Structure formats: structure tokens, C-alpha cells
Amino acid sequence: MKATFEVLRARDDGWIFQLKIGGHQVVLHSNTYRTLAGCLNGVESCREHSPYDRFYGRGEDQVRFTFHVMASNNRIIGLGCVSASAAEREIAIGLVKRCVQDARTLIARTGDEKK
Known part of the structure; x- marks a missing residue:
């Protein structure tokens, strides 16, 4: 399945990234970075850590199930989509890993593509 990290200008004049699967479904997004370079570093950190289950945190309350991806320093680099069940959350994590x-x-501002 095709995936794209979209790097976008945030409302507060910073930068965010989101991981889209299949061209439209956002399965992971970042907090705001002050600079484009910082955001691109976040994308690379996400690439480095996302394949490994030990870098995932999972949460839940009565009606929703969440996850996040952490760097080796335990800072959160990506926030996962909210799921209605633990099984759906695990499917989303599997998509990110794969x-x-x-x-x-x-990079949405310029249309530049990096690999």
C-alpha cells in the first residue's frame, strides 16, 4: 500500500507532518515543529523508530483507543489516529509499521518530494 509523509504549514506558523496511507487516510500526525528542518528530522525519526513495537505507546479510555510513536529518548514523534477498538488500533499500527x-x-508548500 502506498504511503506519503505530507509536510504542511501549521496554523501557528510552524510545521507538521502526517502519514497518509492510500492517498487519503491519515494514520499518524506530528505535533508542531518550529522549523521545516525540524519537521523533516521528525519524519526521519519516525522512519527509524516506527518499525519496532517497543517504540509504540498505547492508550485507551471508555470509548476510544489511541497510540503514539516515540523516539529512543522517549519523546513522542507521532500521534496515531483514534480507533473505536483495540483491534482497529492494532491494524493502524500494523499499517504504519509496514x-x-x-x-x-x-512538502506541501513547495510540492518538493524527498525520499
């Missing part, structure tokens, strides 16, 4: 390495990076 697709992140081959995902292209598209």
Missing part, C-alpha cells in the same frame, strides 16, 4: 520505510515525503 508502510513507513517506503513512504515518500512531500
Whole structure:
């Protein structure tokens, strides 16, 4: 399945990335980075850590199931989509693990593509 890291300008004048699967479904997004370079570093950190289960945190409350990806320093680099069940959350994590390495990076402001 094709995946793309889209790097976008945030509303507060920073930068965010989101990982889209199949061209439209956002399965992971970042917090805001101050610079484009910082955001691109976040994408690379996500590529490095996402394939390994030990870098995932999982959470849940009464109605939703969440996950996040952490770097080796335990800082959160990506927030996963909210799921209605633990099984759906695990499917989303599996998609991230499988697709992140081959995902292209598209900088929305310029249309530049990085690999």
C-alpha cells in the first residue's frame, strides 16, 4: 500500500507532518515543529523508530483507543489516529509499521518530494 509523509504549514506558523496511507487516510500526525528542518528530522525519526513495537505507546479510555510513536529518548514523534477498538488500533499500527520505510515525503508548500 502506498504511503506519503505530507509536510504542511501549521496554523501557528510552524510545521507538521502526517502519514497518509492510500492517498487519503491519515494514520499518524506530528505535533508542531518550529522549523521545516525540524519537521523533516521528525519524519526521519519516525522512519527509524516506527518499525519496532517497543517504540509504540498505547492508550485507551471508555470509548476510544489511541497510540503514539516515540523516539529512543522517549519523546513522542507521532500521534496515531483514534480507533473505536483495540483491534482497529492494532491494524493502524500494523499499517504504519509496514508502510513507513517506503513512504515518500512531500512538502506541501513547495510540492518538493524527498525520499
